[in-house]
Amino acid sequence: MIVRRTAAWLDERFGSNALLHAALKKIYPDHWSFYLGEFALYFFMVLVATGVWLTFAFDASSENAYVSVLALADRHHPIGYVIRQIHHWAAVCFVAAILVHMGRIFFTGAFRRPRELNWMVGLCMLALASFTGFTGYSLPNDGLSGTGLRIAYSVALSIPLIGRWAANVFVGGDDFPGAQLTTHLYTLHVYFLPVAIGALLGLHLFLVIYQKHTQFVPDPEHVVGRRFWPDYALRTLAALGATLAVLALLATFFEINPVADYGPYRTWIVMNGAVPDWYAAFLEGALRLGPSTELRIAGHPIPPVFWPGLVLPTVTFLFLLLWPIIEARLTGDRAAHDVLEPPSRVPLRVGVGAALIFDGLLLTIAAGDDQTAATLHVRLDTLVWAYRILLFAGPLLVGVLAARIAAEMRARVPAGGAPPPDVVMLVRNDRGGYDEEEPQAG
């Protein structure tokens, strides 16, 4: 009743029912993997909702930040504890959901023409989400995140020519921690970065709707799936509810980021075995495996952290950003595609994807190399060298292997046709062996 009257009220003024009907009737292709991006969207919504609340409970000054977060992290604070825990859990899940969603887009070829731009928009959101996560987890000014910031400062400082300028802008002073570091992080975290994500998110979703979703059903002329209302709306509502329920459980029963245990940041104190939130760990690992050689250009040092800390993530980001163009060049396939491919259709893509995943995992694992070495009773040096070799040999090996497997699979499944039947009739031949019976033409 209320819904109907509201719709009528709006329709009288805007003629909105036509649009509403179109939106409710719109057909979306259906597959479980199409929900992955939605989970990312829901995590973002949770982050905004809980984040707004947290801004009122947080004191964004270098002196008081830690104390104000301690009050929230108190295990007896019924509301603040849960909201902050949901916020942090949602942040780590947000980046994870984006990455998994991206993996689906990558391996099924959903990024191909005409959707290259949306792939790039998504990748920018991944970078922004990581930055938002990093600036957020650095806000409490605790012992763990303070050390991470010190490293980030050193990486900024390592940029040739403009290192000091970049580092000074970052911390708002000429040494670490500058007086304005917390203020800068706060502005970035609660304003600039989330607004940027929100804007790109709007563009992302608009493009998905405008260009229509890709599908597995091999019918390039039609969108095959289910209506938004009621099928899809109810399913996505269920996904939202499930996301929130899981977040609430995680937040309540699995403590994340216990800042009270970390203590306040002191420049001369660091915890042993400290590792950042998971999405930043690959950089930590890269710094551990990185070279110790300091290059000099006309006497100007290029500190070793520059290569693993800045060049590696930038090059990886650009490579992924341009992947739709690179792949079109390499395969010569520049046609528009609305129908997704099973991952095995393009062995090159599978190989590149597998290689990237391998190195990402390896660097993430390398972030804990000291603990691994202690657990396995091997010398750290040995482990570091093994990782270094694997970093280059591994992706080659894994990439080629994955591409070969994909090529095998492709050879067995004829393009566009149905896979061969699982049932094979065997007939005993007169030599005592078995022959496959030719399938009957149906």
Added chain:
Amino acid sequence: MIVAAFLALAIAGALGAIAAAAFGAPPSAFGGALALMFAGFAGAASAAAIALHAPGDLTEPRVARGPTHARPLPAEVELTRPVFGRLWLAAGGAFALLGLVPLIALARKPGRASRTGWGAGVRLVDENGVPIPHDRLAAGGIETVFPQGAVDIPEAPAVLIRGDDGGYRAFSKVCTHAGCPVALYRHASHQLICPCHQSIFDVNDGAKNISGPAPRPLPGLALGIDAEGFFIARGDFDAPVGPDDWDRVL
């Protein structure tokens, strides 16, 4: 019916969460009730989806959005006289270039602080500002020390180590790799280790970087003992502190 049951669960969860907050119950009660509420919503939506499910897929036509092959500007809005389109672009570019000025101006203090607080005759103190007597440490002992009156300077922290031979050594505690505190000391192998990226420095060999990604040794601090028996520095560190940068031309 199932939908109604799930919605009842959601309502119960919401009321439970409100009650938990009102009575100051521990977070587990509030969070658990929240989870119940959301699970109720999820269950209700799933049950409704299943109840309304009709088998079979629907289709709608896909229309390619491009190319339309239309000229960018419709004839009605084509310009009737030249307005120097390229120059507008150039002016826009110049304006964008101007944007660099405020960006550069953001760096309030150009340069990088090199102050360590150490100098000839400056006493070594602990983090509470208490001077260190010359017999403070046993062999193999280690302590974080600061220049008296300058505990807050980020480049100041140093480690004071007493070796097996009874001799004292002091080095900067700021790693030359990424600036973390070099906080671990392995007495048996006389190594200082940075927990961040596992750079290892040999204390018996001038804190030379023997392993890991650090590019150079930890700067050393020459020690003395004043008339009252407290440790003093005999000068500043013998090398610049912390990681290098482009403008630190050695």
